[in-house]
Amino acid sequence: MSELLSVGVIKEMFEAVSEDGPRPENPVLQVVRFSNQNNPNESPQSSRVRVAFSDGQELVSGIIPVNLLRSISGGKLERGQLLRLTHYSCNISQSTKGQQPQKVIVVSSYEVANSELQPIIGNPFPGQDTVTERSRPLAQPNQPSAPPNPQLSQQLTPTFPRSVPGVQQQMRPPTPTFNGGGIMRSSSNDMRRSSSGxxxxxxxxxxxxxxxxxxxxxxxxxxxxxxxxxxxxxxxxxxxxxxxxxxxxxxxxxxxxxxxxxxxxxxxxxxxxxxxxxxxxxxxxxxxxxxxxxxxxxxxxxxxxxxxxxxxxxxLIKFDFVRIDNITQYEKDSTIDVIGIVINVDDIQPVMTRTTQRNINKRDLTIADQSEFQITLTLWGQNAEKYGTSILNTVIACKNVRVGDFQGRNLSAFNGTTLLTDVDLKEAKELLDWHSSQEEGKTFTSLSSSGSVTIDRNEPKKSLAQVKNEKLGSGERADYFSTKATVLFIKKENICYPACPTCKKKVLEDGDEYRCEKCSRNYPAPDHRYIMTFSVADFSDNAWFQCFNEGGLVIMEREAKDMIQFSKENTELYEECIEQACLKSYEFRCRAKTENYNEQIRIRYTVTGIAPIDYVERTRDLHQAICQMEQ
Missing domain, CATH: 2.40.50.140 (Nucleic acid-binding proteins)
Structure with missing residues (x-):
């Protein structure tokens, strides 16, 4: 295997740095000695291993990040291994008074060139600029290595810590001190990908x-x-x-x-x-x-x-797109990549920020994809002004948008978000072909506006008795569950509230108009939205649920403004609509959370998703449960 070693390549590697010339590609070096180095103030990803590399003629200091070593070699490094450096950099530190410049190879990606360990090849010795004058060759030609000198060992042994979690260390005969170096920060997968890309x-x-x-x-x-x-x-x-x-x-x-x-x-x-x-x-x-x-x-x-x-x-941009119907699986404030067809563009609305008390422009886009789900994407500032009605029915690719959970699921662009239109991507072409095949005016299931809200199949299915017996929501964090239940009773009072057309917060009457304190604007009329409290029951127990506008639209099957009009003009029709909404069964996705209300601690069940029962899917679940019982 000695023919694999790139003999004399170290000199070429550092000459390329000094002369700004092409550097050797994929050099193969041998591990002569290694020692762990770890700074307690650094993160584990910044830990590194110090290595003595040999090309058969010369020794030089090297650095391998611990996370890279773990991913490629399982955290194990052996004396005599041959490593092929697929991505590396050579650093030469500035010389100081009384000291020579220090040479260090920083390894970003490597491969193990041989599976068998080799004896030290050739007669490598440290370069003049990496060791003290007392340094000697490891061995003379055709002569056995001299026994280690204890005093010299103490002088030349590095003083950094000898252990890093997850990295196996082997003690070897002392070699010259290794100085200089640095830290590489990156995941090993990215490093390997970068070396080829x-x-x-x-x-x-x-x-x-x-x-x-x-x-x-x-x-x-x-x-x-x-x-x-x-x-x-x-x-x-x-x-x-x-x-x-x-x-x-x-x-x-x-x-x-x-x-x-x-x-x-x-x-x-x-x-x-x-x-x-x-x-x-x-x-x-x-x-x-x-x-x-x-x-x-x-x-x-x-x-x-x-x-x-x-x-x-x-x-030059790596996307990891998430289908819109899968966004419900991501927690609030997660950042994801999304691509979709713009099916609606709202007007710009000025909104006052809480921190600076200044107005900032806001615009809501609605995007959809092949999953036949749609979601609201909120743009702010320059992006709200840049992307107007001209992008309607075009593809928009979004990198790093933030997931929100206000009244369903929604997306928001922030300072770290990249938005691209007219993109030359395979996903974009597929979206355009799909959109062109859809019927004009077709509606999609919404995650953040009127319409049914999906039930996340990954949520644990519970009966109401299980929810109470397991005390879901009694901890510090909220608990989520899904359940099948029937609406028994809906409170008739305060079934909806007057909301701001822009931010959806409650507005107050101001003469003949309605004022939103958050937006600092007056509106001629509010946008009424549901906020409902109702009782549900299943075969095991009953409970009180609360839902907002998207859930109320599913249950009532009409707009909140219509219910307000009925309550003022025709109370009998108002009560009849509420009665018709009862005794219907749905699949609910709920959040259970402990709240302190009027100095009373109680668990509130808030509906975050609601949909009519899929009886085919329900039958499959029951059949699976029966099969498990038979086993």
């Missing part, structure tokens, strides 16, 4: 950027871009903007301050592709960045940004 010379994957790489160039699409923000504190005033950069390996936030705002704000346009280099990489401030990356880029005066012409942005 960034074949173009000189292009660095975003998911491999870190403060320990000085020379890099990325090719990225500008996703979401913020407005210019002005700030003021005791140190003075300033301005900034940020944007999300994406490629096939991941995403990262880029931020510019002061003069760089003037230089780069107009130059960086959403949806366009750029080559970016000579920017500073720092640890991300998670309090201000929703982007999924531990680092962020600061644009500086020396930063170079070049536009890449005629580049399809979707080639």
């Amino acid at each position: 960034s074949a173009e010379e000189g292009i660095f994957p975003i998911n491999l950027l870190s403060p320990y790489h000085n020379k890099w160039k990325i090719r990225a699409v500008v996703g979401a871009k913020s407005d210019i923000k002005h700030w003021q504190n005791q140190n003075g005033t300033g301005k900034l903007f940020n944007c999300t950069l994406l490629d096939e390996s991941g995403e990262i936030r880029a931020t510019a301050f002061g003069q760089q705002v003037d230089a780069f704000y107009d130059k960086l346009e959403e949806g366009k592709t750029y080559l970016i280099s000579k920017a500073k990489v720092n640890v991300a401030k998670k309090n201000f960045s929703p982007v999924k990356n531990d680092y962020e880029i600061y644009l500086e005066s020396a930063t170079i940004i070049e536009e890449v012409a005629n580049k399809n942005p979707t080639d």
Whole structure:
């Protein structure tokens, strides 16, 4: 197996760094020694293993991230292994007084070149710039290795901790001290994907950027871009903007301050592709960045940004689309990718924010897909102004939209969201073909507006007696369940409320108009919405449920404004409509949560989904239950 070793390649690897030349591809090096290094202030993903690599002629320090080692080698590293470095970087630290520059190979992705361990090949010795003058070759040609010197071992043994959870360590004869190095942050799967996806010379994957790489160039699409923000504190005033950069390996936030705002704000346009280099990489401030990356880029005066012409942005963005009917499986505040046909575009509505007390534009889109479900997508600020009626009946691809649960399921674009229209994707073509085959005016099941709301089949099915006996909702967190029950009685009082047409909050009468305190606007008429309390029962017990507008529409089969009109003009018709809504059975998806009301603790059951009973599906469930009982 010795012929697999890339003899003399270490010198070529570092010469390529010094001369900015092409570096050797997939070099094979041998592990001579390794030792664990772990900083208690770092996350487990940032832990790394220090390695002595040999090419048969020279020794050099190396770093392998622990998470990469675990995924490829099961957390095990052996002396004598041959590793093929499929993605790596060579770092040379600056020399200081009395010390030589330090060489370090940072491994981002590798393969095990042989399954059998090999004796140390050749006569490797440390380079002059990586060890002290007392360092010696590991062995002389054709001579046995000298026994270890205890005093020299103590001087040359690294002082960092010797154990990292999940990594097996083997003690070996002492070798020279290894200095310098850095940390690689990325998941191993992304690392392997990046090594194959960034074949173009000189292009660095975003998911491999870190403060320990000085020379890099990325090719990225500008996703979401913020407005210019002005700030003021005791140190003075300033301005900034940020944007999300994406490629096939991941995403990262880029931020510019002061003069760089003037230089780069107009130059960086959403949806366009750029080559970016000579920017500073720092640890991300998670309090201000929703982007999924531990680092962020600061644009500086020396930063170079070049536009890449005629580049399809979707080639550089990795989407993980979720079907609209599966969105109910995601928790509130989750971020997902969605693609759909825009079937409705509402007008822009100004909304006052709670924190700044300033008006911000808001627009609701309704999108649908082949699952024949639809959902509301809310846009804010510039996006609300940018995407108007011109995108009706077109495909919109959304990366990193936030899932909400207010009155059903809904989606919201935020600072980290990337929106693309007219995308050249297979999913987009399939959506257009499906939409063109649909009948004009066809309606879809809605997750966030009027209509039935889906029942998540993953929710545990419970009888009402089981819900009470198991004390669902009595803990700190809410519990979810689904049940089949029949509506027995509906409270006639306060069956609905006057709501703001924009934010759906309750409005108050203000003379001949209605005022919304949240939006700071007056409306000539409110939008009445259901808020119902009703009693249900099954074969085991009964309970009181509460539902909102989407559930009320299913139960009452008419708009809330009609019920308000009946209550004022024809009370008999009003009561008749309520009686007709009773004694009907549904499948309910409910949230059980303990609440404190008037100093009384009680469990409230709120309906989050309601649909007519699917008797075919119900029969299958009963048949399956009978089969399990027979077993």
